[in-house]
Amino acid sequence: MEQQNHSKQLLLQLNQQRAKGYLCDVIIVVENALFRAHKNVLAASSVYFKSLVPHDNLINLDTEMVSPSIFRQVLDFIYTGCLSSSDSVSDHSISSLLIAASYLQLTELAALCRRKLKHNGQTPSSSNKMTPSSSTSPTPNGHTPGPLCLSSTPLHNHQHHNNHSGSKKGSQRNQRPSQEGRLREDLSEKVFISGSRCASLSPSGEGRSNGLGLDLSKRSPSESTATEEVSPSSLLQSSSPHSSSLSPTPTPPTTSSAKPEPPKTSTDLQPRAPRKRPRGDKVTPELEDGEVDGEENGLDQSEGSGHSGRGGGGGGGRKGRRNGNTNYIYRQPQPGFEPGVGDNLYVCIPCGKGFPSSEQLNAHVDTHTHDQLYLKDEEEEEEEECGGYLKDKDPDTCPDDSASKGMKPDPEEPGHLCTVCSKSCKDATSLRQHEKSHWLNRPFPCNICGKLFTQRGTMTRHMRSHLGLKPFACEECGMRFTRQYRLAEHMRVHSGEKPYECQLCGGKFTQQRNLLSHMRMHTSPS
DNA sequence: CTGGGGAGGGGGCCC
DNA sequence: CGGGCCCCCTCCCCA
Secondary structure, eight states: OOOTTHHHHHHHHHHHHHHHTTTOOEEEEETTEEEEEOHHHHHHHOHHHHHHTTTOSEEEEOTTTOOHHHHHHHHHHHHHSSOOOGGGGSHHHHHHHHHHHHHTTOHHHHHHHHHHHHHTTOOTHHHHTTOGGGOSSSOTTOOOOOSOOOTTOSSOOGGGGTTOGGGGHHHHHTTHHHHHHHHHHHHHHEEEETTTEEEEOOTTOTTOOSTTSOOOTTOOTTOOHHHHHHSHHHHHSTTOTTOOOOOOOOOOSOSGGGOOOOOOHHHHSOOOOSSSOOHHHHHHHHHHTTOOOSOGGGTOOOOSSSOOOTTTTTTTTTSOOOOOOOSOOOSOOOTTOOTTBTTBOEEOTTTOOEESSHHHHHHHHHTOOHHHHHHHHHHHHHIIIIIOSOTTSOTTTSSSOTTTTTOOOOTTOSOEEOTTTOOEESSHHHHHHHHHTTOSSOOEEOTTTOOEESSHHHHHHHHHHHHTOOOEEOTTTOOEESSHHHHHHHHHHHHOOOOEEOTTTOOEESSHHHHHHHHHHHHSOO
């Protein structure tokens, strides 16, 4: 007995989930684009990915080997078995695909491309050298791929999937908890860099050279700025012209050089807090209702609106709306950008336009040139330098912004007073930082959800939540945290220490906030 | 069902 | 830029 079209339907479901970013547990960075996918699918299709995905959740591909548009076709092929893009039939595209397929060790796709080129009278010799193992036509399993499948294929059909969330309930129900948990831990553990390097994340800060634990120290000096601004590091350090980046020179991991460290034992164990379920678990029932939320995998925890204001973003993530910009993640949204509005869940970050499908977003993203992005960067820098003040701030009281620009304050001046609130700061740097808190214009956008921040550090910290980076692990229970402070706070759970005491009733608390909450109970009229 | 406590998580801000 | 602290939101548990 055999279920007709079982594999086809399965693949179709997976592709639909990919289009929504649902259960995607790996991000592939290609030049200026991010692609989300499923590790299992990648591993089943590519020896290259198979060796990487068990340990890495962020894979940076060599842009000389594969471009975003080519990788999009590659990914489509992986998920559909077809090359659907119309330009894929050109010899140039086929050659690029062949290079990418060889690089990624997608033997079936490579063989398919070779046959196509051969059929067109081309010789695919240029790329054969990269993967000798794949230069022979038969695939490892002996399967001979069919002819190129063009856009008429019904499998590749992202546009219509957004409204079908209900149809995938069953298959997702059982996958969600383990995959999310594992991803969060994996992301916490290490992040793949440049295809061959792992940055271990530890509370001690080992291997941590940017705010998110990505080891950026191996950047090739010859790397172009274009790559820099859209590389993972630029995702994390969006506005810094000096931020280091990743050297996109991954080597297909056919040798031991690419062998990543095995996951640490502590993270393999399912960490559970004593007596109580960790928060990470509670998202499961929400998804069981068929909701495709914006925080799956911990990669997409959109806070929803751009400006939350103080307290407005509290608890963000759990109730965050679906972001949906799952395929391409660009930089610097336009003012007023609000991701995931209405049905246009696929949002282009640079211009803020929303699209109902990843395909349409992809097509739109391709219209952005690097020049446009450069211009945005320059404008962004300029704005950060001089344009961020409150509109209601009296220009007379801030004649030259010298303090906010960090321009040599008078050393004889006794204090550095904020021109808005008269707060005294100890130096010009502190003053500048403080004055930013009065800005309405927040110069640091999250490259994933578009949320804006006044401080780069806050944005970087926020990005950690998107990437699921939790470098700080409790040695007692294995629970992991994004902040060391949280871990220290958590450790009181194990130690039983309750340093915060209510002066009214003598009640003791492990956390100050809970004491404050308790005090409100005392002071509330009721 | 409700209120209080415990705790995870996010953002703002200062050092 | 990271650490630390504060405040807030939220959820879960339990009496």
